[in-house]
Amino acid sequence: MNESKDFLRKIVEEDLASGKNREIITRFPPEPNGFPHIGHAKSICINFGIANDYQGHCNLRMDDTNPTKEDTQFVEALKDAVEWLGFNWGESVYFTSDYFPKLYEYAVELIKMDKAYVDSLDEEEIREYRGTVTEAGRRSKYANRTVEENLDLFERMKKGEFKDGEHVLRARIDMSADNMQLRDPLLYRIRHADHIRTGDEWCIYPMYDFAHCLSDYLEGISHSLCTLEFENNRDIYNWVLNTLGLTSSRPYQYEFARLGINYTVMSKRKLLELVKGGQVSGWDDPRMPTIAGYKRRGYTPESILTFCDQIGIAKANSMVDVAQLEFCIRDDLNTKVPRVLCVLDPLKVTIENYDGFEEIDAPYYPHDVPKEGSRKLPFSREIYIERDDFMENPPKGYFRLTPNQAVRLRHAYIISCKEVIKDSNGNITEIKAEYYPNSKSGSEDTSGIKVKSAIQWVSATEAKKVEVRLYDRLFVNEAPEGIEDINPDSLQVIKNALIEPAVITEKPDERFQFERQGYFYADPILYTDEKPVFNKIVSLKDSWAKKSETSKPTPKPQAKKVQIDGEVVAMNEAQKVLFDKYLELRLNSEVANTLARDEHLSKFYEEALSILNSPVNLANIVSNEVARELKQMEVSELKFSAKQIAELVKMIDNATISNKIAKQVFEEMVKTGENPTQIVEAKGLVQISDPAKILPILDEIIANNPDNVAKFKAGNTKLLGFFVGQVLKATKGKGNPKVVNELVGKRLQ
Numbered sequence: 122m123n124e125s126k127d128f129l130r131k132i133v134e135e136d137l138a139s140g141k142n143r144e145i146i147t148r149f150p151p152e153p154n155g156f157p158h159i160g161h162a163k164s165i166c167i168n169f170g171i172a173n174d175y176q177g178h179c180n181l182r183m184d185d186t187n188p189t190k191e192d193t194q195f196v197e198a199l200k201d202a203v204e205w206l207g208f209n210w211g212e213s214v215y216f217t218s219d220y221f222p223k224l225y226e227y228a229v230e231l232i233k234m235d236k237a238y239v240d241s242l243d244e245e246e247i248r249e250y251r252g253t254v255t256e257a258g259r260r261s262k263y264a265n266r267t268v269e270e271n272l273d274l275f276e277r278m279k280k281g282e283f284k285d286g287e288h289v290l291r292a293r294i295d296m297s298a299d300n301m302q303l304r305d306p307l308l309y310r311i312r313h314a315d316h317i318r319t320g321d322e323w324c325i326y327p328m329y330d331f332a333h334c335l336s337d338y339l340e341g342i343s344h345s346l347c348t349l350e351f352e353n354n355r356d357i358y359n360w361v362l363n364t365l366g367l368t369s370s371r372p373y374q375y376e377f378a379r380l381g382i383n384y385t386v387m388s389k390r391k392l393l394e395l396v397k398g399g400q401v402s403g404w405d406d407p408r409m410p411t412i413a414g415y416k417r418r419g420y421t422p423e424s425i426l427t428f429c430d431q432i433g434i435a436k437a438n439s440m441v442d443v444a445q446l447e448f449c450i451r452d453d454l455n456t457k458v459p460r461v462l463c464v465l466d467p468l469k470v471t472i473e474n475y476d477g478f479e480e481i482d483a484p485y486y487p488h489d490v491p492k493e494g495s496r497k498l499p500f501s502r503e504i505y506i507e508r509d510d511f512m513e514n515p516p517k518g519y520f521r522l523t524p525n526q527a528v529r530l531r532h533a534y535i536i537s538c539k540e541v542i543k544d545s546n547g548n549i550t551e552i553k554a555e556y557y558p559n560s561k562s563g564s565e566d567t568s569g570i571k572v573k574s575a576i577q578w579v580s581a582t583e584a585k586k587v588e589v590r591l592y593d594r595l596f597v598n599e600a601p602e603g604i605e606d607i608n609p610d611s612l613q614v615i616k617n618a619l620i621e622p623a624v625i626t627e628k629p630d631e632r633f634q635f636e637r638q639g640y641f642y643a644d645p646i647l648y649t650d651e652k653p654v655f656n657k658i659v660s661l662k663d664s665w666a667k668k669s670e671t672s673k674p675t676p677k678p679q680a681k682k683v684q685i686d687g688e689v690v691a692m693n694e695a696q697k698v699l700f701d702k703y704l705e706l707r708l709n710s711e712v713a714n715t716l717a718r719d720e721h722l723s724k725f726y727e728e729a730l731s732i733l734n735s736p737v738n739l740a741n742i743v744s745n746e747v748a749r750e751l752k753q754m755e756v757s758e759l760k761f762s763a764k765q766i767a768e769l770v771k772m773i774d775n776a777t778i779s780n781k782i783a784k785q786v787f788e789e790m791v792k793t794g795e796n797p798t799q800i801v802e803a804k805g806l807v808q809i810s811d812p813a814k815i816l817p818i819l820d821e822i823i824a825n826n827p828d829n830v831a832k833f834k835a836g837n838t839k840l841l842g843f844f845v846g847q848v849l850k851a852t853k854g855k856g857n858p859k860v861v862n863e864l865v866g867k868r869l870q
Contacts (some may be wrong), residue, residue: 127394127434128168132375133175133344142343143728145177148215149203150333152184153195155389156404157202159425166429167377168346169208181210182334185218186326188316196317196524198404206422207843217332220319220339224327227365228308229289232271236364237308238264239274240291247289250296257297258304264293278311281324285311290325294360295619302353303360306330334358337372345372346517348379349438355619365806378435383442383599385410389624391603399822400607401595405646407656408595408611418592419632419658420644421457424450443556447659452841454640454658456630456780459494461487461579463620463635465589469482469551469581472536473808475502478582478672481562482778483532486686488707489737491859498625500533503581505619510576513541520574522552529575531636535560535568572703577636584619587653589641591615625653632658701722706736715744721756722748728763729770737772746787760794769797779858782806815848818856822847823868834870844869 126134127392136142147168150163158865172179174753181203187193196214197758203210229312231237240263242250258487266274290309298304308331313324334357336498355374362371386392387410395409404411406420415425428449480497517702522528527537551836557568562595598606624633633644640658647654647847703713716723726743730736747766752760769786772778777802778786803809803837809815822844823830829843844865849856 122135128436129171129344129375129377129393129434130174133171134342137175144343144481145172145175146180146181146341146343147172147177147346148182148337148340148342149179149210150182150184150217150336151199152187152190153192153199154187155195155393155422155843156198156409156413158387158392158410158412159382159385159415160387161199161202161205162412162425163429163432164346165206165208166201166347167434169203169206169210171344171346172209177343178211179208180215182215182217182336182340184329184336185216185317186332187328187853188312188314190319190527191318191589198411205412206415207467207847208274210298214342215336216318217327217336218316220336221319221323222331223339224332225325225467227677228275228331229272230365231292231308232275232290233268234364235268235357236293237271238266239271239278239288240264241288251301252296254301258301258315260296260305260576261291264305265292266465266667266819275309277594279323281313283311285313285854288310292331292357292360294357295599300356302330303356310744314435330354330357331361332566333410334361334372334374335367336559338362338367338372340373341370344483345374346397346484347374347376349376349436352376352581352830357746372586373442374663374667376436378438380432381438381440382410382446382600383440384443384594384596386596386601386603394604398604400604407590407592407644416658417645420450421453421632424453434864450659451640451661454634456490456492458632458634458640460486460487460636461496461621462498462579462584462636463587463589463618463624463638463641464505464507464577464584465580465618465638465820466783467579467619468507468508468511468549468553470504470506470536471551472502472554472556473539474555479501479661482531489741496621498532498621498623499580501580504578505581506528506530506552506576506578510547511549512862513666520572521576527570529562529572529573530578531648532562533578534558534562535566535570537570556728573697579619579621583622585619585622585625586652587618587655588647589655589657590644591657616827620653620655625650634661637661676796703736703740706740708737708740712740712744716746718738721749721751725756725763725766729767732805733767733771733774735770738773739767742766742770742783742787743853746784750791759788759791765790772797772801774806774811776857777801778806778808779855781858782808782855806855808857809852810860812860812864815852815856815861816868818851818863819844819848819868822851830869 123342133145137145149165149168151157172176180748181200183196183199200214228237240261242261247261250261274288275290277283280288288689289307290312291305292308294303295303296304307328309325310325311324315321316323334345355376358374380387391411392404392411396404401409403418405413409413410423417591420480428446433446473824478499478501481500481722482495483498484494484824486492506522511527512519513524515523515526520528521525522536522538522585524538524541527535529535534556536554536556538552538554541549542553542639544550557570558570560566560570573582593611594608594636595611596606597608620635630643630645632640635641639660641655642658644654644656700713700717708716716726721744725747728742729739729743733739743766769783769790772784773780782801786800786806787799789795825845826847833844845861847860848861848865849858
């Protein structure tokens with residue numbers, strides 16, 4: 122058995138090895154009383170993932186036992202979430218309500234065994250009689266009713282002869298049990314309310330503890346996987362099945378830690394309050410932690426699956442940093458989405474020595490991304506730049522446009538400021554500029570002008586007006602209680618942003634990186650050709666931690682200066698030299714800035730670079746993975762060396778391993794200090810690039826998904842990612858993504 126596997130998979134493997142189970146059947150059993158959130162995503166991944174790993178099956182079951190809170194829209198939202206995450210529940214969705222007649226029979230059987238009775242205490246009395254953790258409870262006087270009386274009352278309850286709360290059915294177990302859940306728990310209650318599926322056929326409804334275990338049994342579930350809050354309920358689960366004699370091929374319950382994320386509320390009750398109170402626009406508001414919210418905001422299924430995989434499966438509850446989820450979506454989009462130019466706060470620039478019009482061929486992807494594609498970028502005499510990319514009286518270290526400092530227009534020319542136009546209130550309304558014809562990007566620059574940054578821009582005549590929605594975290598507190606902790610700045614709507622025209626001619630269901638702004642997604646509900654609306658998915662870097670730090674009082678100046686939210690702190694001369702050197706090595710400005718400003722990172726990078734001439738890939742792993750470790754410890758405490766990082770990157774360059782596998786290898790290096798080559802060989806992580814090995818896997822996936830094949834051929838090209846993801850999952854991430862993409866594209870033609 123693989124010792125690195127989580128404890129649930131170890132249990133499953135032991136049960137298969139011992140012959141206890143011949144087939145693994147799990148279930149995802151949500152109550153349809155709200156939209157599923159990110160915590161449900163973890164449960165979906167565990168239940169469907171374990172079933173898939175062991176060639177089993179996972180049932181999607183709606184636990185529809187409370188007619189007062191359930192709705193068909195929630196059923197559809199749950200189905201959509203499971204499907205969007207890439208899982209398949211089979212031919213039909215299960216409902217607990219399908220078993221109401223059988224559950225009633227089981228309840229009658231318990232009454233006949235004198236293991237259940239009808240109680241007529243009210244809710245407050247039942248709570249009082251239960252006792253405390255230090256005092257035993259006492260049984261209701263109504264527990265003395267005869268079997269015949271209980272059968273009669275229970276049947277009359279079913280016929281609707283009593284009001285809500287007038288009677289309940291309780292199990293007869295032990296009113297002095299240490300586990301208070303066993304103190305004669307409720308099995309049925311009266312609810313005169315229409316049910317979303319059965320209408321008014323029933324007016325008594327089974328409680329979770331009674332319905333859940335029996336539904337599992339009726340469906341042949343082998344492993345009932347629940348979150349930790351149901352740990353004490355396991356005794357009732359076992360009592361019901363054992364008492365009814367349902368011991369052959371019976372299910373067993375196991376618990377895992379539920380997902381907790383800081384700055385996030387995951388109580389459906391509190392989320393419902395936000396929806397009803399109008400604090401959000403609905404369950405799919407892009408600020409909501411619902412799967413529908415993440416989907417509308419522009420998160421990808423792959424990023425959610427990666428996040429759930431990274432946090433793992435534990436036995437104890439803990440809090441996960443929301444920055445980890447944000448990292449996953451950045452990491453997923455970084456090599457996928459095209460880079461485009463958008464100006465959120467436009468400032469007009471007139472280039473006085475330029476006449477005419479041209480279209481600049483601009484790549485969608487930087488050189489270090491293994492994708493191709495370009496578009497024509499209109500350039501004209503009048504353009505718009507970001508307002509904060511010009512400063513009349515800049516602080517030291519400001520590298521953008523000033524009256525005395527030139528700047529490069531991304532993909533285009535270098536310009537300099539000649540005149541600043543202001544209105545009567547002193548506000549800057551226009552910049553008069555000149556351009557240097559011999560400075561065009563991609564051509565030999567003979568202008569002699571040196572610049573240290575490039576800024577985004579759009580042509581005034583060709584740019585398209587768009588609405589941009591900038592989303593921030595919904596709550597300001599790390600452990601929010603509810604409405605009182607809402608972040609008032611969680612949504613900023615910019616009505617008159619300007620974007621390059623190529624973006625609007627693309628399909629609206631697409632993600633982009635707006636350069637220097639973040640990752641964005643065309644809102645699937647609000648977007649129209651007449652009014653394009655884009656949602657900010659996530660920033661390019663995690664700025665929230667920096668915001669939090671700046672809000673705290675600082676008793677004395679910090680020794681280490683950093684750049685925070687647009688406040689530029691000047692580099693010293695040594696840092697400038699490094700920054701310029703890294704730009705010449707073709708690192709992007711953000712990575713170059715990160716490395717140049719941190720002495721420890723730059724030394725580590727320089728050492729690795731002296732061993733392996735792969736500047737871009739080395740820089741990416743040092744500025745991200747290595748930097749993350751150096752936030753936790755000193756360089757001397759690292760178990761890995763620059764030489765080992767160079768060895769790891771060499772395997773990426775040679776296509777021995779994929780970037781995804783490289784991250785897995787790096788985590789092992791962090792823990793053990795073992796050489797990456799040894800890790801790859803020991804764990805069999807060599808990337809699969811041979812089409813002969815990939816095609817049989819792909820063909821099987823295509824054969825098993827005829828509906829998705831048909832949808833793809835009918836024009837739903839988004840499903841290309843589904844098939845690629847399924848192949849990569851089947852190869853446990855070892856398939857060469859480039860090869861897989863090519864093979865999928867050819868097979869589905």
